[in-house]
Amino acid sequence: MGQLKRLLPTLSRKDKSPRARTSWYAECGADAPANASNASWYAEAGLYQAGNISSSSGASSGSHPASPLPHSLFTHEPLYQFYNAAKVESVCRENGDSDSDAYDPGSQRSTTSTQSTTSSNPSRPSAMALVAPRGPSRTLWCEVPEVVNSAVLSSLAPAQKRLQEAKFELLTSEASYLNSLNVLEANFIAHPAFRDPHILPRDDWETIFSTILPVRKCSQLLMNELEKCWQENILLQGICDIVREHAEKHFGVYVKYCENQTLMVKALQRLQLKTAFANALKKLESHPSCQSLSLHSFLMLPMQRVTRLPLLLDAVLKNLASEDDEYHACARALVTLNNYVSECNEGARNTERIEEMYRLARIIEFPPHVRAAPALGPACAADRRPVRWLVRSGEMTQLIWKSDELKLTFGKKFSKIPLHLFLFNDLLVITKKKSEEQYVCVDHCARSLLEVCASDAGAASAKHALLITLLENHEGRTVEMLMSCPSETAWSRWAEALLPPAASAEGEAVYAGWDCPQVCALYAYAPAQPDELTLAEGDVVNVTRKTSEGWYYGERTRDGEAGWFPGAYTAEIASPHVRARNLRQRYRLLALSGTYLGQKKRNI
Numbered sequence: 001m002g003q004l005k006r007l008l009p010t011l012s013r014k015d016k017s018p019r020a021r022t023s024w025y026a027e028c029g030a031d032a033p034a035n036a037s038n039a040s041w042y043a044e045a046g047l048y049q050a051g052n053i054s055s056s057s058g059a060s061s062g063s064h065p066a067s068p069l070p071h072s073l074f075t076h077e078p079l080y081q082f083y084n085a086a087k088v089e090s091v092c093r094e095n096g097d098s099d100s101d102a103y104d105p106g107s108q109r110s111t112t113s114t115q116s117t118t119s120s121n122p123s124r125p126s127a128m129a130l131v132a133p134r135g136p137s138r139t140l141w142c143e144v145p146e147v148v149n150s151a152v153l154s155s156l157a158p159a160q161k162r163l164q165e166a167k168f169e170l171l172t173s174e175a176s177y178l179n180s181l182n183v184l185e186a187n188f189i190a191h192p193a194f195r196d197p198h199i200l201p202r203d204d205w206e207t208i209f210s211t212i213l214p215v216r217k218c219s220q221l222l223m224n225e226l227e228k229c230w231q232e233n234i235l236l237q238g239i240c241d242i243v244r245e246h247a248e249k250h251f252g253v254y255v256k257y258c259e260n261q262t263l264m265v266k267a268l269q270r271l272q273l274k275t276a277f278a279n280a281l282k283k284l285e286s287h288p289s290c291q292s293l294s295l296h297s298f299l300m301l302p303m304q305r306v307t308r309l310p311l312l313l314d315a316v317l318k319n320l321a322s323e324d325d326e327y328h329a330c331a332r333a334l335v336t337l338n339n340y341v342s343e344c345n346e347g348a349r350n351t352e353r354i355e356e357m358y359r360l361a362r363i364i365e366f367p368p369h370v371r372a373a374p375a376l377g378p379a380c381a382a383d384r385r386p387v388r389w390l391v392r393s394g395e396m397t398q399l400i401w402k403s404d405e406l407k408l409t410f411g412k413k414f415s416k417i418p419l420h421l422f423l424f425n426d427l428l429v430i431t432k433k434k435s436e437e438q439y440v441c442v443d444h445c446a447r448s449l450l451e452v453c454a455s456d457a458g459a460a461s462a463k464h465a466l467l468i469t470l471l472e473n474h475e476g477r478t479v480e481m482l483m484s485c486p487s488e489t490a491w492s493r494w495a496e497a498l499l500p501p502a503a504s505a506e507g508e509a510v511y512a513g514w515d516c517p518q519v520c521a522l523y524a525y526a527p528a529q530p531d532e533l534t535l536a537e538g539d540v541v542n543v544t545r546k547t548s549e550g551w552y553y554g555e556r557t558r559d560g561e562a563g564w565f566p567g568a569y570t571a572e573i574a575s576p577h578v579r580a581r582n583l584r585q586r587y588r589l590l591a592l593s594g595t596y597l598g599q600k601k602r603n604i
Helices: 002-007 018-022 041-045 080-093 109-120 127-131 145-150 158-189 202-209 212-232 239-250 252-271 275-285 295-299 301-318 327-363 488-498 576-603
Strands: 390-401 414-424 427-435 438-446 450-454 465-470 479-484 518-521 540-546 551-556 562-566 570-572
Touching (some): 080 158, 080 301, 158 212, 158 295, 158 301, 202 212, 202 252, 212 252, 212 301, 239 301, 239 327, 252 295, 252 327, 295 301, 301 327, 327 390, 390 488, 414 438, 414 479, 414 488, 450 488, 465 488
Antiparallel strands (some): 390 414, 414 427, 427 438, 450 465, 465 479, 518 540, 518 570, 551 562
């Protein structure tokens, strides 16, 4: 370890001049502290920061978030669109190579490229090489002159070198991403042409750009922290904690952005049909700073970045052993990022559902004779989740018997009525097509009051048929409808959407969220395991699963918290599920009675 320390460049503690601090690589090779853990290979390499150099971290002292980093080494990274495209191509081309014991990134390229670099100029290689998937590809950790000068490469095993490359990519990709956001702000958002209300109305400007600015500021803050980490230690120790802590504090802006993304894209598409905006946009996109990239590609960057970050952290985790100091920190950061990705996806999906409900409310007409017409307009809960959304829609053909019962034995013939079905999370609406974009409702039924089974009608015209029973339609009657799907795939997908989930174990009961029992807690329950649900007396829970051992899984109605709890602590209460269950049992009894009487009549 002492030999490795002597190989590292050092900085005299007496030299505190600003000029000396601009040479960051001299600082990051200071001797390791005496109390460093022997279990960490960082300590063995002797790569610890001796003093506080936060003043050279690259953080902007200005109030404006777009202030350039005074000592940043990453301002020349390529635009993120190029990085992302090259990354996808690289993953597809080199799939499976990451498990190799050979250290490809630094084995050959570092020996050739760094020799010329260190001999001429101690600055980093141009990061525009990230664009090219072959040849001079993106800047690697092993190629940075400061890493080569430290002679640390010879002390690291191949797995440790791959770990450093994975960490370094977190840094360089964030710089690339921030550069693209800076181009977006400077060339589009702040451009006078887009401040002209005759070209871009203020409301549309807000729709398109308002959620991007907080995301750019979030990236700037993260980049400041990452560069500080880089300057303090070329092995980037603690980078996973930095990413996790930053995400916990600031990544809520990504959720808001994703919620707004659908509206943003629609507004941009609508504006591009206007001559004034289209001409201004074409001129701005032709600016050299955009590098022939469209505004749309810049607007899509936050979604691409928030979904790419977990993949980059996963690459770090795969190169860490479970006993490494950073393993658990990386795992926690990965969980945090995946949670935010889920929230982003949910936010985008909720907005799409709300927009879809707006559209359906305009095109589906409910005639006066249709009783209890449901409200299809968008309605949201307190957490902005839509109350009703579309699950599936499509054409079906209703088959109606032409012949009487005596002739059905010799040949089943049907009259066919084309219908269009809209299945919502809690409702089925059956319509007829009025025009290309207009539909008229002929019947509707709560989703929990549907009984669906495959038809046994043997006629060719009844192929891919489902027998859909509305246990209680808009008139309060039970209606059976034999519906034919256009293909086997459509039949399978409609059956999956209409049928409740099936239990996978004996004695187990599984319920869909749109038709599940409700229970009320009779006694308080304190969880013994992390996946269990706390119950207070009087809590109401929607149950989606029951096991043969008496355990229930459900969601507490007051806050949406979900988990397991003992069913003995609760009692079922009246709910739409109970009524639907009673109607379903009644229908099945009547169907069995009708079948029995029909057979008896034929036997006489």
